[in-house]
Amino acid sequence: MSARENILNAIAMNQPELAELPVIDLASTIHYEDSFIQFKTVLESIGGKVELISHITVLKDKLATDKTTGNFIVNTIEALGDVDKYVALLPVFDLEKVEKAYVKGTLGVAENGAVWIYESQMINRLIPFICQHLILVMEKKNIVSNLHQAYQKIDVEKEGFGAFVAGPSKTADIEQSLVIGAHGARSVVVFVIE
């Protein structure tokens, strides 16, 4: 018999009598009066920054200014202008030099400051992780109170990859001292469009 059959047989023999799944009652989970304020408070407590903007043109100007610095800036958002589609096939050696990336998020979660990003929004799975600084953009109406609501809105099977990103990369592995910028982005700013 193969390892697979051995394992599955042993499990089938040893597993207890069927226990029912619980019903997750969303009404009993936390709900925030102002989920934007909650989102901002939580994300800023874990090292991120949140800025409320009235229109996406503000970011267009910001991106244009960033591009004049000579740094490697990547834009993946159509509404901001030309999308750098070529990063999909860029070797990691070059991606490693990305200074800043502009990425659209699907939704934000007020209880923990996380933003969901689909692979298609990243263009290349590495972008939100390998860039030195990450700019996330999303709409205010897409902030939900908690993770249960978030999973109702996203479909984890829709694409090959997706992630919740909550603030900059961090570690406390040296004597529990918090250091921002372990392996991933050193800073995360979330622009929320009203």
Added chain:
Amino acid sequence: MTVKHADLAEKFIADEPRTDWHDDTLWFVREKRDKAAHGLPEWEQLREWASQIKNNTLSNLSNYLKEFEEKAAANGIKVHWASDAKEHNEIIYEIILKHGIQKIVKSKSMLTEECHLNEFLQHQGIEVVDTDLGERIVQFRKEPPSHIVLPAIHLKKEDVSATFHEHLKTEKGNNDPQYLTEAARQHLRNKFVESQLAITGVNFAIAETGGFVVCTNEGNADMGAHTAPVHIACMGFEKLIPKADHLSVFLRLLARSATGQPITTYSSHFQKPRPDQEMHIVIVDNGRSKQLGREDFRNSLKCIRCAACFNTCPVYRRSGGHSYHTAVAGPIGSILNPNLDMKANADLPFASTLCGSCSNVCPVKINIHEQLWKWRQVIVEEGYVAASKKISMKGMSFVFSNPKIYRLLGKTGRKVIHFFPFMVNNKLNPWFKQREMPSAPKDSFHDWYLKNRKN
């Protein structure tokens, strides 16, 4: 058994200021967990849901695993099955050989620690670079992690500075965590860029979708998995959950229980490999199916590896992770490891005060302290305790079941402590270690009660 918890703990506590620091630091993490938990009115409800979801998973595991395998395969992921650590390591070695891989990065995976993958590959002449900062530190020092979430918690920044000076040529005596972390960032970025294989653990695998979730704060799992042409994710079969919706329950609990964060920085949902990538999942048994059959101990398999039980444990905090001489230390390790090797780990269920704090903080409601107590009975029955312990237990049982003898011995004991204190205040009495013996009362409670009950 070569080493025992008590002996190793004795070495750890020889450095008193460091023991106090370790104790305080982990308690601080426990307090952060409390704050995060109290921030959610539905916290206890979440624990109950998590517990019930895991109970359901364990009761229908064979079907869920088949469902997971089928979906994962349909998504282009290659699924492997390993009965034990040896098979797990060999499966990975085979993939390495097939691709002629030399550069490997690995993010945190307690399963690969349990299987001693790094040592196995080293014997084949293959080096694995651990990329979690804490794991890299202990890897440089040729030590195992001492905590499943905070691998280098037993070290001070001076130790890390000395280690990095030796291996990364950092400035001697520069103990600034920011500076040291930056050095590791630069060093490991090079390792990521040139990696040919990324090995990761799995926090949750979803039966319904065939996908899996990996959580990190540093981003090291993603840096490796999205760079290397081959990704191998290793999981014990108990990492399964039935539905994607259930992730909400577990992700809400995991980081809050572990470090008091509302969520880890990155919660990455892997569904399919990249177009140019090969993705493998190794599903490992290694004693788990046996544990599933032990009625008293099966729900230890509900564990999501948050380490809340470590941080709260008065024994762990004051004895350090290495004293448990196993990959998974702490209270949960002490109920998992006797299943793997009862003889070698017979000491672990005794490394506890049975205070029950571990069970109180467990996000999936494992009755850890009750299982510790039950393991003690199994271990004694199987004859894995020292003869001295067995004899003294028998003696105590005799004394406690004979009131007259008990009273006589109590009286004698009180007199001895009173008139001949040196009889107990000496090195031969293990209770005298690190403690002053209490002064003995004149009467026993029994005597006092007889005198006073009329009032």
